[in-house]
Amino acid sequence: MMLAAVLAVATAGVIGVLWKRSRSTTPDPSRCDRCGKARVLLDEESEDPHLDEGQRHEERLGTADYHVWWCGACEHGAVIRHAMTATSRRVTCEKCGHDAVDEVSQTLSPATHVQGGEFVVRISCGSCGHKQRFWRYTPRVRAS
Incomplete structure (x- = not known):
């Protein structure tokens, strides 16, 4: 009886985690959403050509930092914005x-x-x- 209760709780936990992941609105940038292959995170110098002028200006001002995840298989990137600390003037x-x-x-x-x-x-x-x-x-x- 105790084993059945533990298994039920564990199963509910696993189902809850899987359900939460399936409902996530933030896609995983390390996986290409076009071809499904792994992307690589570009370094600061390599990412600049993939940012527009406004994004590069935000980085120069220090209001945001952008990361570019690049898929070499289909040459498609994901640009992810990271806001700087809450103390910065935005x-x-x-x-x-x-x-x-x-x-x-x-x-x-x-x-x-x-x-x-x-x-x-x-x-x-x-x-x-x-x-x-x-x-x-x-x-x-x-x-x-």
Whole structure:
């Protein structure tokens, strides 16, 4: 009786793992999705020709790191994006979608006890050249 219970739990566990793997939305980059053969992970120099300019710019800025898995059999690659640490400043370009944006804020008037502050934000994308400018406002300083 005890053996049957252990076997039932073990079987349920194996079925659960297999079901979870079959439902995974992230394909395995080490296997080619076209021909099924093994892919190799390219080194930093070899992967650059397989990245677009925006992806290379994100790597230069340090906002992302890309890995290219290459299938030599059918010459098909998978480009996988890895975001850098959560402490890095990430601004996504609204035009091209790359994290290749430089953001500069300039205070126009600091907040005081009488009125709130104002600053202008200038955004420029190093990938597609898109530029944007907008103003932000801060609340006035509260008396302590």
